[in-house]
Amino acid sequence: MSRKLRATALVGVLALAVSGCGGVGGGGDSGGGEKGSGALSTMGLSLSDEIATTRVDAFKRDHPDVRLQVTEGAFDEQQFLSAVASGNPPDLVYLDRKLIGTYAKRGSVQPLTDCVDEQKIDMGQYRQAARDQVTLDGTVYGIPEFSQVRVVYLNEALLREAGLTPDDVNLADWAGLPALNARLATVSGGRLSRIGIDPKIPEFLPMWAKANGAEMISADGTKPNLTDPKVVEALTTGLRLVQDQGGWGRFKSFRDTFDFFGAQNPLAKNQMVAWPMEEWFLNQAAKNSPRAELVVKPFVDRQGKPLSMSSGQAWVITKGAKNPDAACAFVKQMTATDTWLAAARARADARKAQNLPFTGLWTGNTAADKKIFDEVYRPTGNKRFDDAVAAVRQAQDVAFAMPASPAGAEFDKAWTDAVNRVLAGQQQPAQALARAQQEATAALDKAAG
Amino acid sequence: MATTVTPAVPGRRRRTPLARREARWAYLFLAPWIVGFLAFTAGPMVASLWLSFTEYDVINAPRFSGLDNYRQLVSDPQVARSLGNTVYYTALHVPLVMVISLALALLLKRVGRLQGFFRTVFYLPVMTPAVAVGILFLLLLNTQDGLVNRGLALVGIDGPSWTTDPDWVLPGIVLMSLWSLGSTVIIYLAALQNVPRDLYEAADLDGAGPWTRFRHVTLPMISGALFFTLIVNTIASLQMFTEVYTMYFGNRQTAGSFNSDAASFYVIHLFREAFQFLHMGFASAMAWLLFLVILAITLVQVKLGNRFVYYEGEDG
Numbered sequence: 001m002s003r004k005l006r007a008t009a010l011v012g013v014l015a016l017a018v019s020g021c022g023g024v025g026g027g028g029d030s031g032g033g034e035k036g037s038g039a040l041s042t043m044g045l046s047l048s049d050e051i052a053t054t055r056v057d058a059f060k061r062d063h064p065d066v067r068l069q070v071t072e073g074a075f076d077e078q079q080f081l082s083a084v085a086s087g088n089p090p091d092l093v094y095l096d097r098k099l100i101g102t103y104a105k106r107g108s109v110q111p112l113t114d115c116v117d118e119q120k121i122d123m124g125q126y127r128q129a130a131r132d133q134v135t136l137d138g139t140v141y142g143i144p145e146f147s148q149v150r151v152v153y154l155n156e157a158l159l160r161e162a163g164l165t166p167d168d169v170n171l172a173d174w175a176g177l178p179a180l181n182a183r184l185a186t187v188s189g190g191r192l193s194r195i196g197i198d199p200k201i202p203e204f205l206p207m208w209a210k211a212n213g214a215e216m217i218s219a220d221g222t223k224p225n226l227t228d229p230k231v232v233e234a235l236t237t238g239l240r241l242v243q244d245q246g247g248w249g250r251f252k253s254f255r256d257t258f259d260f261f262g263a264q265n266p267l268a269k270n271q272m273v274a275w276p277m278e279e280w281f282l283n284q285a286a287k288n289s290p291r292a293e294l295v296v297k298p299f300v301d302r303q304g305k306p307l308s309m310s311s312g313q314a315w316v317i318t319k320g321a322k323n324p325d326a327a328c329a330f331v332k333q334m335t336a337t338d339t340w341l342a343a344a345r346a347r348a349d350a351r352k353a354q355n356l357p358f359t360g361l362w363t364g365n366t367a368a369d370k371k372i373f374d375e376v377y378r379p380t381g382n383k384r385f386d387d388a389v390a391a392v393r394q395a396q397d398v399a400f401a402m403p404a405s406p407a408g409a410e411f412d413k414a415w416t417d418a419v420n421r422v423l424a425g426q427q428q429p430a431q432a433l434a435r436a437q438q439e440a441t442a443a444l445d446k447a448a449g
Numbered sequence: 450m451a452t453t454v455t456p457a458v459p460g461r462r463r464r465t466p467l468a469r470r471e472a473r474w475a476y477l478f479l480a481p482w483i484v485g486f487l488a489f490t491a492g493p494m495v496a497s498l499w500l501s502f503t504e505y506d507v508i509n510a511p512r513f514s515g516l517d518n519y520r521q522l523v524s525d526p527q528v529a530r531s532l533g534n535t536v537y538y539t540a541l542h543v544p545l546v547m548v549i550s551l552a553l554a555l556l557l558k559r560v561g562r563l564q565g566f567f568r569t570v571f572y573l574p575v576m577t578p579a580v581a582v583g584i585l586f587l588l589l590l591n592t593q594d595g596l597v598n599r600g601l602a603l604v605g606i607d608g609p610s611w612t613t614d615p616d617w618v619l620p621g622i623v624l625m626s627l628w629s630l631g632s633t634v635i636i637y638l639a640a641l642q643n644v645p646r647d648l649y650e651a652a653d654l655d656g657a658g659p660w661t662r663f664r665h666v667t668l669p670m671i672s673g674a675l676f677f678t679l680i681v682n683t684i685a686s687l688q689m690f691t692e693v694y695t696m697y698f699g700n701r702q703t704a705g706s707f708n709s710d711a712a713s714f715y716v717i718h719l720f721r722e723a724f725q726f727l728h729m730g731f732a733s734a735m736a737w738l739l740f741l742v743i744l745a746i747t748l749v750q751v752k753l754g755n756r757f758v759y760y761e762g763e764d765g
């Protein structure tokens with residue numbers, strides 16, 4: 001083999017080794033920079049249903065000069081950070097709103113002030129809770145979409161069995177909850193066969209704390225408030241409900257066997273009487289258990305006023321995005337009222353084709369929600385589910401969200417770990433939350449520093 | 450082809466042109482691996498060593514912070530907890546895997562014609578993706594409805610809360626880890642089949658019973674395989690990640706509802722510090738601590754192993 005050939009082979013090997021380094025941003029294809037043209041890459045979006053495909057198709061139709069590259073799959077922190085570190089980030093990232101504060105604080109996502117101004121995006125159209133989660137220090141970093149709220153589901157057949165009605169389930173009366181729970185739960189020989197009231201902790205502790213008049217973190221997301229006696233009381237109340245049903249081990253193990261997505265869901269199998277949960281279960285129940293005696297009520301604070309906790313997704317434009325203009329046009333169109341309306345129509349048609357009810361779409365955009373319910377939604381004819389949809393609509397208007405925080409993930413870890421220690425019997429609520437307060441304070445101070 | 454004979458130089462053997470040409474070819478074929486090693490292993494290692502002395506969040510440029518990360522390593526209770534969990538797991542997992550695998554290999558050696566079938570059966574679980582194993586065992590270990598506790602109930606034992614009781618989380622994970630001991634069984638079986646028959650025959654002539662034969666013939670003759678699996682399983686245990694992460698941390702729907710103190714393994718804590726909390730500098734320091742721990746343990750094992758391991762071809 002000649003020297004030249006050998007050198008060529010070596011260079012080839014080197015090239016092969018190095019060529020595997022292409023990032024998700026799509027390599028050297030320049031974005032363009034012209035509004036409505038060039039390449040545009042996204043991360044975190046899945047085109048798995050008509051809600052996504054209808055909106056993406058609308059953008060492609062109206063922006064034929066933009067070469068949209070959707071890297072499908074859920075948002076992956078490791079993949080995102082690797083792309084940022086390699087200097088080849090996607091233009092747009094679709095992620096859980098609660099992560100925005102952390103990335104915004106570190107400058108990995110762009111403020112959207114100019115985007116909102118130039119594209120004339122009406123931030124007022126989005127729900128307040130959603131806006132709060134994408135805003136850090138008064139600056140908007142994301143365009144929100146979807147609004148998942150929590151409501152209370154009741155199995156009326158089981159309530160009747162216990163000699164009660166849905167009106168007897170008063171979640172505002174914390175002192176009365178243990179007695180009510182005792183009437184509803186079925187515990188025999190330490191074995192739990194029916195959950196009476198599921199407080200859904202750790203996940204919903206912020207909602208119980210809010211119901212008790214306490215915020216777990218300051219509005220600017222920088223100061224934890226986990227030692228507030230009202231937070232401690234909320235945790236103690238939830239803990240008592242779990243302990244009275246055989247303890248956390250039995251309780252969680254029993255709950256882990258539930259199939260919320262199938263015909264054998266806990267409503268159909270009479271495994272649970274009262275539980276707060278995200279509104280998506282309504283869809284599943286309408287599909288799988290249309291004859292179940294379901295009643296949906298709003299979660300309430302201790303004064304009996306409706307209350308809910310909201311969460312959802314958002315679009316952010318990354319620092320170093322090659323085509324921010326097209327990215328901005330994309331997020332505007334994805335979250336615009338008309339686009340949502342088209343997606344809702346597609347969803348309703350798809351459900352109709354499957355002979356399934358359409359129970360609404362919660363977009364995070366109040367104008368879109370109103371149009372969808374005025375023009376697309378049709379009552380299912382099943383009063384229980386129609387009333388349930390009304391209850392979810394009501395919950396949308398009273399929902400709060402955990403604010404954006406520069407160390408959101410560490411804050412969440414601190415308080416969920418605390419609740420788990422309490423549930424496992426390792427610590428008392430005040431003690432566990434005091435440790436969480438220390439951990440969260442250290443993390444937030446470091447992030448702020 | 451004519452070749453020239455080069456006179457030998459005392460102290461250094463000169464290579465023939467043929468040997469030099471062969472060496473060049475060897476290096477050429479090794480080049481992809483060498484490039485890969487430098488680019489993807491040695492390079493990142495050096496980079497992580499540098500990063501361990503910095504404050505780095507992946508997004509912004511690293512800032513030199515001296516020994517801060519190492520000071521935090523020493524004082525952080527979560528590091529101590531995760532390291533403790535990992536060492537505890539290793540101390541349970543490695544001996545159990547070795548003992549059970551050896552027992553299975555000894556049984557397999559006796560089954561004759563069906564050996565191939567059982568060898569496949571034992572090895573099949575190793576082929577299961579780690580993520581699937583994690584999810585599977587979350588179901589099997591369910592306190593109320595899981596097969597493990599149902600089995601225990603058949604013999605009158607009220608099974609523990611494997612996934613929620615902090616005292617039982619790690620034993621549950623050890624139980625799960627036994628799922629994939631098939632590869633160790635296969636290694637032991639190969640070693641057992643290589644023990645010369647005449648040694649057993651000589652032991653029989655000397656009147657040795659089964660235990661004596663096992664103790665004085667089998668164990669010494671397979672000590673190389675035992676030593677190899679001891680080292681490999683120890684290193685793998687100290688790096689445990691995928692199955693436990695899938696069970697307790699990876700599912701966004703359930704991740705917050707498990708006791709992360711009890712299930713926190715060192716590499717999981719490292720991963721979360723790096724990619725969820727964006728403390729890449731600290732995570733790099735954690736990685737180097739783990740490297741040193743593994744190095745120390747392996748060195749001790751090698752030192753002890755040299756006294757107990759028999760290598761074929763050695764004197765005595």
